[in-house]
Amino acid sequence: MLLITKPNMVLSPDPLVREAFLMAYDYIDYVTTGGAEGTMGPAPTACTAALRHAGDELLTRFPIFFRRWPRVFQDVKENTACRKLTSILDEHFFPPVPRGRGRDLAWSAVLSVYVLAGQMALHCQERGMVGVLPQLKKCVGAYVERVICPEIRDKGGWTGFVSRFGQKQGLEGQVKRLCCWTLLALATSIITYFLWKRVT
Secondary structure (H helix, E strand, O other): OOOOOOOOOOOOOOHHHHHHHHHHHHHHHHHHOOHHHOOOOOOOOHHHHHHHHHHHHHHHHOHHHHHOHHHHHOOOOOOOHHHHHHHHHHHHOOOOOOOOOOOOOOHHHHHHHHHHHHHHHHHHHHOOOHHHHHHHHHHHHHHHHHHHHHHHHHOOOOHHHHHHHOOOOOHHHHHHHHHHHHHHHHHHHHHHHHHHHHHO
């Protein structure tokens, strides 16, 4: 698989970690350039596509949940943004686990990390703190590497995230596919029948 990287992105020899950083860089760029209505090209990987799709859906379906974050972010300054983001993530999504107990990682919590980082990036952009965006990208990538990647590795990688949040083919698309395969099978049967008739 060809992995397209963003400029100044932290590169790791570990593909799991590279994907975590790529998702952070791509998603923050995506939301700060207008989301689905913006100027971003297609997502570079299946994970980034799933993240964009799920983030859009989450913000559309539960806007009330995200209306409170601007109040939480109101004291954020360029030099405190990463510290504040890490603090919120630790408190709300990944509280410490007692020693010896494993954490049951939910894909929705992983999605929330990226969506919250995107919301903070938008908040900073709207207040003229665009200089903090590269720091936020690195910060959320590093957070996912440190806190989430070990558990994702135990789950077999990012494939679960893609299967959970990737855009599902709609009923219309499924019907079209079924019709195409049926027509192909019918055409093959007819051709086979005529060839068999000519031989006999």
